[in-house]
Amino acid sequence: MTASTELSQPRPVTPIAIIASKLELLVQRLDTSDLVDESLRSDLREVSDLVGGLDPYLSRWTTPESAELQLLAERTAAQDWNRRPQTAVHLEQEMLSGHVEGQTLQMLVHASRAQRVLEIGMFTGYSALAMAEALPANGTVVACEIDPEVAEFARQYFDSSANGHKITIKVGPALETLRELTATGDVFDLIFIDADKAGYRDYLEAVLNSGLLAPHGLVCADNTLMQGQPWSAGEQTPNGQAIADFNQSVADDPRVAQVIIPLRDGLTLIRRLPVD
Numbered sequence: 318m319t320a321s322t323e324l325s326q327p328r329p330v331t332p333i334a335i336i337a338s339k340l341e342l343l344v345q346r347l348d349t350s351d352l353v354d355e356s357l358r359s360d361l362r363e364v365s366d367l368v369g370g371l372d373p374y375l376s377r378w379t380t381p382e383s384a385e386l387q388l389l390a391e392r393t394a395a396q397d398w399n400r401r402p403q404t405a406v407h408l409e410q411e412m413l414s415g416h417v418e419g420q421t422l423q424m425l426v427h428a429s430r431a432q433r434v435l436e437i438g439m440f441t442g443y444s445a446l447a448m449a450e451a452l453p454a455n456g457t458v459v460a461c462e463i464d465p466e467v468a469e470f471a472r473q474y475f476d477s478s479a480n481g482h483k484i485t486i487k488v489g490p491a492l493e494t495l496r497e498l499t500a501t502g503d504v505f506d507l508i509f510i511d512a513d514k515a516g517y518r519d520y521l522e523a524v525l526n527s528g529l530l531a532p533h534g535l536v537c538a539d540n541t542l543m544q545g546q547p548w549s550a551g552e553q554t555p556n557g558q559a560i561a562d563f564n565q566s567v568a569d570d571p572r573v574a575q576v577i578i579p580l581r582d583g584l585t586l587i588r589r590l591p592v593d
Contacts, residue, residue, distance in 0.1 A: 537585070
């Protein structure tokens with residue numbers, strides 16, 4: 318992959334970032350108008366500052382990412398993802414989990430005392446490496462990735478990192494990998510789903526219908542707010558509809574309990590309920 322000459326700025330892809338961006342544009346438009354009441358202008362500017370400052374504040378007071386995670390994020394942002402053929406899997410730097418979500422995943426690994434982690438959808442490996450950093454020395458992350466090129470990008474970085482040896486990459490369709498892991502009796506304490514959104518329901522079903530999830534295990538599903546599409550009145554993309562359907566199916570499933578955390582683009586935590 319060829320690197321860009323300078324880092325591109327990520328587009329807003331989370332509900333908070335989208336709201337902040339739109340509010341800033343509204344403030345700029347009103348600042349150029351003499352027809353707007355100053356109190357309205359002031360109120361809107363206050364709301365814009367409040368929303369726009371939230372993500373930077375969270376990042377400022379969250380434990381800093383490691384130097385290796387920061388470098389991986391920079392290398393991901395430096396890639397020209399648009400140069401790939403249209404037939405390839407669509408990739409963009411905004412798919413990276415990032416600092417605050419990475420630290421959240423590390424906190425969940427610590428809190429659950431996980432030793433084996435399964436990741437469904439790896440991209441360039443930021444979340445896999447973040448979780449590997451939090452695992453004990455004998456811990457393992459099995460990361461599923463369908464795109465061989467991006468898997469190789471991550472593998473090369475893991476090979477030079479202190480915790481990359483804990484990560485095993487499985488290249489291919491995730492459902493096939495899940496079947497193989499089930500057949501070999503693999504069990505995981507934490508399972509992170511961050512792959513194609515249309516596949517979320519099948520991935521969760523595969524996990525719940527097999528022995529892949531430990532009795533005390535936790536499933537984390539990313540992007541479950543999907544830019545606000547599941548509840549807003551705007552145009553809904555196929556991904557937005559897939560996430561809305563997934564959220565409904567999880568809520569209707571009597572086998573599990575769940576909570577959606579409004580972190581970044583939404584993170585749902587799911588646990589299996591005990592059988593009576």
